[in-house]
Amino acid sequence: MRYLPLTDADRAEMLKVVGEGSVEALFHDVPAAARLAGPVDLPAHLGELEVEQALSRLAARNRPAGAGPFFCGAGAYRHHVPASVDHIIQRSEFLTSYTPYQPEIAQGTLQVLFEFQTQVAQLTGLPVANASMYDGSTACAEAVMMAARITKRSKAILSGGLHPHYAEATWTLAHSAGVTTERLAPAPDAEAAVIGAIDRDTACVVVQTPNVFGTVTDVAAIAEAAHAAGALLVVVTTEAVAFGLLKSPGEMGADIAVGEGQSIGNALNFGGPYVGLFACREAHVRQMPGRLCGETVDADGRRGFVLTLSTREQHIRREKATSNICTNSGLCALAFSIHMTLLGQAGLKRLAEINHARARRLDAALAAVPGVRCITPRFFNEFAVRLPTPAAPLADALVQRGIVAGVPYARLDPEAGLDDVLLVCATETTSSDDIAAFAAALAQELS
Amino acid sequence: MRFSKEHEWVEVSGEVAAVGVTAYAAGQLGDVVFVELPELGKTVKAGEPLAVVESVKAASDVYAPVSGEVVEVNAGLPDAPETVNASPERDGWMVKLRLANPAEAEGLMDRAAYEQFLSTL
Amino acid sequence: MNMLNVGRVTRSELAADAPSEAHGIVHDEPLIFELGGWEKTGVDLPDPELDAGDLAGLLRQAPIGLPGLSEPETLRHYVRLSQKNHAIDLAMYPLGSCTMKHNPRLNEKIARLPGFADLHPMQPVSTVQGALAVMDLLAHWLKTLTGLPAVALSPKAGAHGELCGLLAIRAAHEARGDARRKVLVPSSAHGTNPATAALAGYQVEEIAQTPNGRVDLADLAAKLGPEAAAVMVTNPNTCGLFERDVLEIARLTHEAGAYFYCDGANFNAIVGRVRPGDLGVDAMHINLHKTFSTPHGGGGPGAGPVVLSQALAPYAPTPWVVSGAAGFDLVEERRGEAASAFGRLCAFHGQMGMYVRALTYMMSHGADGLRQVADDAVLSANYVKARLSEAMTAAFPDGPCMHEALFDDRWLEGTGVTTLDIAKALIDQGFHPMTMYFPLVVHGAMLIEPTETEPKREIDRFCDALLDLAAAAKAGETAKFKGAPFKAPLRRLDETAAARKPRLRWTP
Incomplete structure (x- = not known):
């Protein structure tokens, strides 16, 4: 077996030092009835070539996004990732190291985290960001738990524009810990509806901009209403490229900003691994979940970085920790940080402008198709269209024409009665030809 | 000054008692990096958590050695947690409690008894 | 005769009594915020063709405050940082409970x-x-x-x-x-x-x-x-x-x-x-x-x-x-x-x-290979336990361990050297330290997990290094420990200062 360096001679010699006659004897604490006599019923080992062939066959049964016109967004976005990003994250020192428990020999990872935290803080317009969460949806759920700890209240109001998976993941985490969630009716342009639902038990309101229908909202008035009631404002962003163009959550009064960072540096990966962004105001940093990297000096007075404020975390506070999280999304955060470094603020702004422009072209093309209507009033790079027919079968039919048309809203939220709504997205990877092909195929399918 | 087995000290002055952690406890904690103090007006019973002291690798509850209402906290500590190490039994005081039951403090150890107790650890 | 290179020194003229502590060139690498340019970018993007006028009132007014780097500068920054990390691909990484084994490419x-x-x-x-x-x-x-x-x-x-x-x-x-x-x-x-x-x-x-x-x-x-x-x-x-x-x-x-x-x-x-x-x-x-x-x-x-x-x-x-x-x-x-x-x-x-x-x-391992994984992981841990027990105190000496060997710090009693010191001194030997102070139930715990992908030669090198350190500790050579590591990119870091006045981001 190519990954196992011990030879039979090594094993024999080692057993002698251990003082046992066989490896079997080392398992004698296992109840005899539970010891397997031989291998389980699975195939035997394979060479590299055979494994590659078998898995390549499975890969070939998928239709990659890049294989033709493609318009899915809704929380995961196809962007171009510069080649150098993937090269760097595959370096042994980043790929095969672990959590920087020994800072003297982990300054590479630690400095990256410090830079990542600063980048996220700048993008979200808030003073502090952590070293990342699993993904945007779990970051959203943790933000609600954090707001409940800070306010000592136990209810969260979720807007109807919040990604339905985020709402469900938040409910799942919160309700078992005694925090209730009230999700408002899904609607393309209803973030401000949360204001009417705020009461004295409200720990936080959770709004999303751009929301799952693509609508961009200035949430400043929501922040004001929340704060007047002693509640916090959590702002969710699933498309990180939007930070390049739109007002930041912090600028609009958010107390906690969470988001999905996949768009920067990370492939679609069929949904994961992704990288959760989490930022907050300075006053709340000790209630924050997740790892934090901080600056300090070494014994010779040189600048260095360490994991810090660890007493919030499970390995020290155990059942009183702010979260049970024991990891961050290290390598995905590295990819995010490298790509962001390549972009810089100038590149990110330009990238965001291109995304927005492509989406406007898509809007214009689809609006020309009879019976199709955009229902998103203000959008960044994705929007919702109402169709004269249910969206899911239509999307399936368009696959036959070589088009991956977008995400039927009902797939995310089947009970909402929005079966005729299709969520579409355009990025810098979407060409004019793609848009024209989509509009033509849609027109044919509907006629 | 009176001492608890949980290494808190209490010094009664009239109906108010100052509370902190002992020099022994401060030594065991290592460098204190953060002190979390209760809100004014909070009432605690003896033995309940009153404050939290944190070092880099530990977070420890400070228990109320006596029952009472929090009437003052050492506002300088959050910005200068090192005071707990430098002067644990004087400048590093944490909370002043208005005693619910002044007799409670009498039930705690005096210094000699506390030092005797430490020698058994 | 070409005289261009005649007389060049081709051996060290330094006296051997001043041994170097250096282990390679480590660059003092600034933060991207100290390196980058506000208008600089490492990507070439086309003209957007349309403006974002339709989003008036929703647009960011001030720049984000994130510098950019060209591609060569970016590569250099991250490659320099990478060289400050230990990695499985470099040497044994015996972090107990973490299972740091080979990652097949x-x-x-x-x-x-x-x-x-x-x-x-x-x-x-x-x-x-x-x-x-x-x-x-x-x-x-x-x-x-x-x-x-x-x-x-x-x-x-x-x-x-x-x-x-x-x-x-x-x-x-x-x-x-x-x-x-x-x-x-x-x-x-x-x-x-x-x-x-x-x-x-x-x-x-x-x-x-x-x-x-x-x-x-x-x-x-x-x-x-x-x-x-x-x-x-x-x-x-x-x-x-x-x-x-x-x-x-x-x-x-x-x-x-x-x-x-x-x-x-x-x-x-x-x-x-x-x-x-x-x-x-x-x-x-x-x-x-x-x-x-x-x-x-x-x-x-x-x-x-x-x-x-x-x-x-x-x-x-x-x-x-x-x-x-x-x-x-x-x-x-x-x-x-x-x-x-x-x-x-x-x-x-x-x-x-x-x-x-x-x-x-x-699929690479198959049912047979996965069984061998367990066998070799357990054998290697027991081998480490047996070899190190010569000088160190196993927390549970009776009977075999499974995939990791746990030691306490009784063997360090009276030496003035702690588990932390041993860990830091191991860094100078080129290894990542074992997990220290976990589990909490064992005093001064050192938890060593070699995994099945370490060759015997490397496990021996690790045991030899640790046994040498044990001998040094017992011989009173505390200077070797208290200042360690000496050869890492940085010396011990001040975690107290980091926690007392947290600086969690770069600021201008």
Whole structure:
């Protein structure tokens, strides 16, 4: 077996030092009835070539996004990732190291985290960001738990524009810990509806901009209403490229900003691994979940970085920790940080402008198709269209024409009665030809 | 000054008692990096958590050695947690409690008894 | 005759009495915020052609405040930083409980095939049949290896898997109208166990440990009762020992109407040799980054699928893969046949990139190779334990350990050298230190996990280094320890200052 360096001679010699006659004897604490006599019923080992062939066959049964016109967004976005990003994250020192428990020999990872935290803080317009969460949806759920700890209240109001998976993941985490969630009716342009639902038990309101229908909202008035009631404002962003163009959550009064960072540096990966962004105001940093990297000096007075404020975390506070999280999304955060470094603020702004422009072209093309209507009033790079027919079968039919048309809203939220709504997205990877092909195929399918 | 087995000290002055952690406890904690103090007006019973002291690798509850209402906290500590190490039994005081039951403090150890107790650890 | 190079010095003229401490050139690398230009960028992008006038009032007014770097500067920055990291590919990385083993590069190659990496999670299922087949196949391997009938793939890390298991347990109790309040956790458990139990809404009660490093059955029996929802036991446990009374633990737990949650962090010690389902386990998470070698990546991303018994299977979270006449499909919503699912743990379908890597690893090893993985991991740990016991004190000297060897600090008594000092001095020998001060139940703990992918030569080199340090400590050479490390990119860092006045971001 190519990954196992011990030879039979090594094993024999080692057993002698251990003082046992066989490896079997080392398992004698296992109840005899539970010891397997031989291998389980699975195939035997394979060479590299055979494994590659078998898995390549499975890969070939998928239709990659890049294989033709493609318009899915809704929380995961196809962007171009510069080649150098993937090269760097595959370096042994980043790929095969672990959590920087020994800072003297982990300054590479630690400095990256410090830079990542600063980048996220700048993008979200808030003073502090952590070293990342699993993904945007779990970051959203943790933000609600954090707001409940800070306010000592136990209810969260979720807007109807919040990604339905985020709402469900938040409910799942919160309700078992005694925090209730009230999700408002899904609607393309209803973030401000949360204001009417705020009461004295409200720990936080959770709004999303751009929301799952693509609508961009200035949430400043929501922040004001929340704060007047002693509640916090959590702002969710699933498309990180939007930070390049739109007002930041912090600028609009958010107390906690969470988001999905996949768009920067990370492939679609069929949904994961992704990288959760989490930022907050300075006053709340000790209630924050997740790892934090901080600056300090070494014994010779040189600048260095360490994991810090660890007493919030499970390995020290155990059942009183702010979260049970024991990891961050290290390598995905590295990819995010490298790509962001390549972009810089100038590149990110330009990238965001291109995304927005492509989406406007898509809007214009689809609006020309009879019976199709955009229902998103203000959008960044994705929007919702109402169709004269249910969206899911239509999307399936368009696959036959070589088009991956977008995400039927009902797939995310089947009970909402929005079966005729299709969520579409355009990025810098979407060409004019793609848009024209989509509009033509849609027109044919509907006629 | 009176001492608890949980290494808190209490010094009664009239109906108010100052509370902190002992020099022994401060030594065991290592460098204190953060002190979390209760809100004014909070009432605690003896033995309940009153404050939290944190070092880099530990977070420890400070228990109320006596029952009472929090009437003052050492506002300088959050910005200068090192005071707990430098002067644990004087400048590093944490909370002043208005005693619910002044007799409670009498039930705690005096210094000699506390030092005797430490020698058994 | 060409005289250009005549007379050049071709050997060191330095006296040997001034040995260098240097171990390579380490660049003092600034932060990107100190290097970059506000208008600089390392990407070339076309003209947007349209402006964003339609979003007036919603646009950012001031620049973000993020510098950019050109591509060559970017490469140099990150490559220089990378050289400040220790890595498995450089030398042994014996962090107990973390399982730092070789990461096969085939796994990386397969995960990057466009057919896997360039797939959107919400594409029509007809376009992702191969991806769903991977999930189905991974589920089959995990179920077969653990002897349990169901698996929830979506948890994104071990701790997330623990939450998944406990929420399934909670849902199962609640479905019977039997709400319970407590979860029992041994004192030696990972911190995630009590933290997860609290997050799932339970009170945590600690179970004592016996002097031989195992769960105290009498204490367990006394604390089980109508309020106990679950017992969380790591097996092999965090002391590196197999819970030899595991069948009795399961029996007592079930008798009390509670469920047996096994923390599967150490499954790598028994994979292919023991099926947790045969031990009475109801739920167990599997850290794909440990047992199945998806890369640790400087601290993530992980993946923590949870295998479930028949009793808990109906409560598994959405989504999951089903297969029918038309091929594979996804169950994504809590309704119909999935009505009893306890909820959803994350957006989409979990860590697909990690599924592909883990499956690649499993297929490479096969049933026979995975069994050998457990054998070699356990043999290597026992070899380390035997060799080091010459000078160090094993915490539990009697009987074999499993995949990791645990030492305490009794052997350092009177030397003035601590576990921390030993760890830092090991850095100067070119190794990553072992896990220190965990588990909490052993004083000055040093937990060493060599894994099955270390060659014997490297294990010997590590043991030799540690034995040399032990001799130095006992000989009173404290200077070698107190200032260590000397050869790392940085000396010991001031963690007190970092925590007292946190600086968590760059500021101008």
